[in-house]
Every structure is written in C-alpha cells, then in structure tokens.
Amino acid sequence: MVHVAVALVNGLTPGESRGRAVTPPGDLAVTATETLRSAYPGHREVAAEEARELVEIAGRLRVVFEAVARDDMDTAALQVNAVLHDTRARPMLERHDGEPWHLHFHGPGGTMAGDWGASCATALAVVLGGEFADRLGVCTAPHCDRVYVDVSRNGTRRFCSTACQNRVKTAAFRARGRVG
Numbered sequence: 001m002v003h004v005a006v007a008l009v010n011g012l013t014p015g016e017s018r019g020r021a022v023t024p025p026g027d028l029a030v031t032a033t034e035t036l037r038s039a040y041p042g043h044r045e046v047a048a049e050e051a052r053e054l055v056e057i058a059g060r061l062r063v064v065f066e067a068v069a070r071d072d073m074d075t076a077a078l079q080v081n082a083v084l085h086d087t088r089a090r091p092m093l094e095r096h097d098g099e100p101w102h103l104h105f106h107g108p109g110g111t112m113a114g115d116w117g118a119s120c121a122t123a124l125a126v127v128l129g130g131e132f133a134d135r136l137g138v139c140t141a142p143h144c145d146r147v148y149v150d151v152s153r154n155g156t157r158r159f160c161s162t163a164c165q166n167r168v169k170t171a172a173f174r175a176r177g178r179v180g
Helices: 002-012 028-039 048-069 073-086 112-128 162-179
Strands: 015-017 020-022 092-094 102-104 136-138 147-149
Touching (some): 002 048, 002 112, 002 147, 048 073
Antiparallel strands (some): 015 020, 092 102
16 A cells, blocks of 8 residues: 555655656546556546545655655654544455455545545555654655655665666766766
8 A cells, every 4th residue: 555655646746756847737637547547457537526635645645755754753653643543544344346355444434535545644654663664765866756665675775766766877977977
C-alpha cells in the first residue's frame, strides 16, 4: 500500500519532476483514475468529487515523505496519526471480487478517497513504526521533488527514478570534463 501512497503523491501533488514543473491537470478525475490504475489496473473510474478529495489526501501524505526526508520523524508521525484519525482507519478482514480474506483499513461509512487515505496512512504508519522508517524519501535530484520508497537491499536510494539518477550522474560527468 506504500506504493499507492507514492503514486498518489507523485500523481496528484504539484511540484517538479525530472526538471519539469508538475501541476495537476484540469481533469483531476482522469489523472486520479490513471494514478490509482498504475497501482491497481482494474480500479474503477474516479468521480470529480472523489478526485478532489484524493488530491487533498495526497497533499497530506506528501507531508509525511517530506518530514522523513528532513529526518523529522515527529512531524511524519503526527501527520500519519492525523490522517488515520480523520479517515477513521481501522483494520478489518474483507473478502470481495473473488479474492481471499485480506486486510482493509478503512473506517465505517468512508468515502472512496478516504478509504484509500486510511489504507495509505496505515501502511506509512507501519513503515514509520518499524526499522525501515528512513526508507521513505524525496528525490534529491535538482528540480525534482517526487517521492519514493526505497526497497533496495542496502537502503541507499536517493532518487525517485533511474532517469533522475542518470540526470545527476551525467551532470557530474560533464562538470568533471569542464574542469579537466
């Protein structure tokens, strides 16, 4: 579920990606649908009001990644707790769509966006409360603020993508060439 949090933040919050400005487009419903489908291909289309709520949740989840990147675990934890509280997250076993029993974390009577917020906040809480809290990050490439979760063995990831990593390495290589 952390990958859904990453997808929501990167797909629905403004900022920079790989040196280009990112602004959520006018048709948020299409973007929100594409974002959720990037993690869950069969996800239904998102309605306009649901998309607006997902944008708000994505902004709140971004705060968690940014706080971890600053090594401010208190802010990250408080933000996760606020989202958990506001979405009335609670664990519950459910079975649907031919799947076996599995955990959901949405509260009673929640909205689609709120349910995703509850699930993402729960996943982030599990990460923050464990030994891998430092695996959440914000890309360190210039002009990029997309978020990531580091699932590498050694936990040294600093970039949101290989493209950003290559961009930084190429710039460093060119700078060395100009010096010599």
